[in-house]
Amino acid sequence: MSLTEETISSEPVYDGTLLHVRRDEVRLPDGATSVREWIKHPGASAVVAIDGEGRVVLVRQFRYPPRREFLEVPAGKFDRDGESPLDVAQRELEEETGLTAAAWTALGRTFPGIGYSSETIHLFLAESLSEGERGGDDDEFLEVVRLPFDEAVRRAESGEILDAKTSLALLLAAARRRDT
Structure with a gap:
C-alpha cells in the first residue's frame, strides 16, 4: 500500500525572507482529503570541525524562538543559486569561526522538522x-x-547539547572516526 499523499492545491500563507509558509490540500492514501500546513526552507549545511588538538569547534549563540543560548556546530542555509551542500559548509565554517579545512567528509543529511518543514x-x-x-x-x-x-x-x-543537528552531527562524526 502506498502511503503517498497527492497535492490537490497549494497556496502561500506567508512569504518571508527565509521561510515560506504553505497550505496544501492533499488526497490521502484512502482517497479522503486533508490540509497540510508546512514551511518551505532552502536547506542548510552543518559542520563538525575538529582541530589538530582533537577539539571540536562549536559556536555559542542566542536563538530567539526558544529564547536561550545553545552550543551548536557551525551551520547555515543555502544563500545563492547553484551552491552545493559542501560550498555552504565551507562558507559557514569560515564565516562563523574564521577557519578553513583541507579535509571534508560527508556524514549524511537530516530532516529536522519532518512534520512541518521541508x-x-x-x-x-x-x-x-x-x-x-x-x-x-x-x-x-x-x-x-x-x-x-x-x-x-x-x-x-x-542530552546536555540540545540542538538536534549538533547532537546528530557529533554522533555521526564519532561513529565515522571510530570506523577509520
Missing part, C-alpha cells in the same frame, strides 16, 4: 583546519568555543 541539513566532518577570515552576518552574534571532541560527544549523548 528543511534538509547536510552534515559534514571538517579536519586539517587552518585560519581563514571570519565574516558573518551583521545580525549574527556568536562566540567560538572549542571543546575536546570526546567531551562534546558525551554532552550530545547525555
